[in-house]
Amino acid sequence: MYSSNAAVYVGGLGVVTAIGNNKAECLASLEAGKAGIAGITLLDTIHKNTLPVAEVKLSNQELERRTGLRAHTSRTALLSVLAAREALEDAGISSASEWRMGFISANSVGGMDKTENFFPGFLANANSGHLRSVVNHECGAVTEIAADALRIQHFVSTISTACSSGANSIFFGARMIRHGLLDIAVAGGTDALTKFTLNGFNTLQILDKEWCMPFDEERRGLNLGEGAGYVVLMSEKVMQSLGKQPYCKLTGWANANDAHHQTASSPEGAGSFAAMKGALDMSGLAAADISYINLHGTGTQNNDISEGTAIQRLFSAPYPLMSSTKSFTGHTLGASGGVEAVFSALSVQQNLVYPNLRLHTPIQALPFAATTEFSRAHTVHHVLSNSFGFGGNCSSLIFSKS
Amino acid sequence: MKAYIRSAAIVAPQDGSAGTPLLRQVLTYTGNRLTCAEPDYNQFIDPRAIRRMSRIIKMGTAAAMQCLQLADVQMPGAITMGTAYGCLEDTGVFMKRMVEQHEEMLTPTSFIQSTHNTISAQIALQLQCHAYNNTFVHRGFSFESALLDAKMLLEEGQKQVLTGAADEITPYSFSILQRFGLYKTDPGNNIDLYNRPGKGTMAGEGAAFFLLDSSDHPGNYAIVDGLHTFYKPAGIETIWENITQFLAANELQPGDIDLLVTGRNGDAAGDKIYAEMQEAIFPEQVAIGFKFLCGEYPTASAFALWMAARILKEQQLPAVFGVTQPASLRRVLIYNHYEQIHHSLMLLRAC
Secondary structure (H helix, E strand, O other): OOOOOOOEEEEEEEEEEOOEOOHHHHHHHHHHOOOOOEOOOOOOOOOOOOOOEEOOOOOHHHHHHHHOOOOOOOHHHHHHHHHHHHHHHHHOOOOOOOOOEEEEEEOOOOOHHHHHHHHHHHHHOOOOOOHHHOOOOOHHHHHHHHHHHHOOOOEEEEEOEOEOHHHHHHHHHHHHHHOOOOOEEEEEEEEOOOHHHHHHHHHOOOEOOOOOOOOEOOOOOEOEEOEEEEEEEEEHHHHHHHOOOOOEEEEEEEEEEOOOOOOOOOOOOHHHHHHHHHHHHHHOOOHHHOOEEEOOOOOOHHHHHHHHHHHHHHOOOOOOEEEOOHHHHOEOHHHHHHHHHHHHHHHHHHOOEOOOOOOOOEOOOOOOOOOOOOEOOOOOOEEEEEEEEHHHEEEEEEEEOO | OOOEEEEEEEEOOOOOOOOOOOOOOOOOOEEOEOOOOOOOHHHOOOHHHHOOOOHHHHHHHHHHHHHHHHHOOOOOOEEEEEOOOOOHHHHHHHHHHHHHOOOOOOOOHHHHHHOOOHHHHHHHHHHOOOOEEEEEOOHHHHHHHHHHHHHHHHHOOOOEEEEEEEEOOOHHHHHHHHHOOOEOOOOEEHHHHHHOOEOOEOEOOEEEEEEEEOOOOOOOOEEEEEEEEEEOOOOHHHHHHHHHHHHHHOOOOHHHOOEEEEOOOOEHHHHHHHHHHHHHHOOOOEEEEOHHHHOEOOOOHHHHHHHHHHHHHHOOOOHHHOOOOOOOOOEEEEEEEEOOOEEEEEEEEEO
């Protein structure tokens, strides 16, 4: 039965990004102000020396060793297993538990990293190429590799709504708990860098040839990143039985559509405004209750002013602290909602505010600026995490002290 | 909270016109591939937008728009959909150019439209719908996840949710899936698909959309009473268990089911599961298949839901099934599995 106010706890976290292979390493980099952006080493591409990216600092072979997955597994799945396993272990849940457990994962291009190696040979001769390279092309196939590795069987699903995918997976898991369909949901997202995505974003002319500068007047575009991030969501009953302190609660979420353009955001940020407002309404909070906003903040001209305008419309001075951790991790696309949920949960639990790197001149049209300092000095009651994607898909999550 | 199907529309290898009785004229295909009978898209989509859309975007958007037209609803409260493969044609175009042009002089259109949520986004854009919008991409569970989301949204207070699915076959995907051994190699006809059991099935594709409504309206097609999915069941006993528990959870006995719709696709190994289930649990029930009409694809269960909803609305079992119509057509159970991995149950009731 559906219970609209049932508590949803965050009981475990796992993450891998260019700034660390787990949450401790990521936190250390966030505190040290150390970005993970550098030249391309993993992809065989003509953009190697011109477009910086944020790669996870582990080779596929090293990831295979750490996860125990077989050779030729899509990097998207390798990253997923590494982070999701950390989250489950962190939560203290064994896969053999009697709880109804679900795995809801997001990604944007599935096993494309393997498909794009298969394609040149296939185009030349339709009978050539190893089928093992395309067997996991589908987004859902990547999720199943991870679900099987984690031995989660009760419920599996995959969401793909571009850059809001990870956030959508998280609230979908939370809703299944509120509907009494799951006791535990491991939810988040994963994406590996691919030539397909790199070239795609390059055609849109929104990739920064230097390190990205989110929410800066002089911002030039985004840097692509890769990684995975998962939260373990659980019902009150599970939390009590585990007998430990959760990180926080997930108290609000909303998804809304910009309905403006397939890739560009509306100038007034219609979708992002509605997503933030909807999440506030669900959690029963006023805008002034938000301590910190983990911005979508990609660093493109269009995205940042649209998000900033929506924030300006919804909030008033004194504005909450805010920053884009994409200045560290790059834009991890389908993973970003998951990665930033992990950062947001840690922020609430440990009263952390992360810096927005390389901010020199705040956007002049906005009455606020992103914060540039790492801080433990503020009590963080509620964090708003934004994820906005292609197709006008806008999602916001709110994490609150438990 | 009841989930009424207020309207349903398809773009599929069969004609889904609402004005003529269900499957009065059945389209036949020879070979191992069924392709969509595409409508005149100008009836449903802004002609300026049509030019830029690939085939699956047109199929999905047209099915969604037709569904809303049939319900006489302008603006749904939410949109959810499933697609296992997403926009394959655009993916293939961008990939081919990337390879052949060595990553140079590429244009963005096919990349933009390759994104998995392009169809649901285009529907929102056409409608100027700012509401909740979500896309599920989990193989044989893609449509079921979208339907689950829609049902949860109704429970949460939404009045009307547009939900559906779309998948396309392209020359690339067909060629690759054929190498995996999914399709039959002998040239046959879709109408006698079940008379030539062996290895493989016929490839299919299609789009189907439904307007789910939380309240009763004259002309509603059916009620979706239950939905259950199970993943990689350990064996036949686990399958039986899931089916009987699902019925029990809905306070039903096997005998309460008037019509069974199964996902038989002509592949002997996969069809054995349906035959054994029927014998073990539903020995008295009239059973029909649907994949001989639409082919096999991961979101084919959406076609089954459309078909079952029309049967309940029209209270008539079309002649093409070659079975005697049961005395009562009140409850329909759809059982489908995709590649024996993704199993789903959908329970429908007449209004």
